[in-house]
Amino acid sequence: MAEVSVGQLACRAGVSVATLHFYEQKGLIQSHRNAGNQRRYNRRMLRRVAVIKTAQRLGFSLREIADMLSELGDQQDITKDNWQRLSQQWHQALTERIDSLQRLRDELNTCIGCGCLSMDNCQLRNPDDALGEQGPGPVLWERKDS
């Protein structure tokens, strides 16, 4: 069977029918209508749903996943090469997030957690005085007014 109904795909992928409709609405998966005007999915969509669910589990947003999948072009099949490319991309993105979280954790060590959230002293509120580089005065306040 090359094609499956939405219910069959949902059952085999372990997701709800509503989830599949949502993915389709977001352009993450595709279907077509058969002669009876029923939605049909190529079995390749099963792998695509697995990739989407895995990416979500790793913390990627649906927008990010859509961007990644669109880079594969119109090719709807997730080949071994595509999968390797995606997983390398994910690995790099996860490494960057981990580095960012570690920096944030280290900055927490410089914050004494006093609750001041000082623009001058608190590394969590204003790391490396990034706001100071945007000019003198209450930069955030002035941005709010414009």
Ligand code: FES
């Ligand atoms: S909250 Fe006071 S230094 Fe961070």
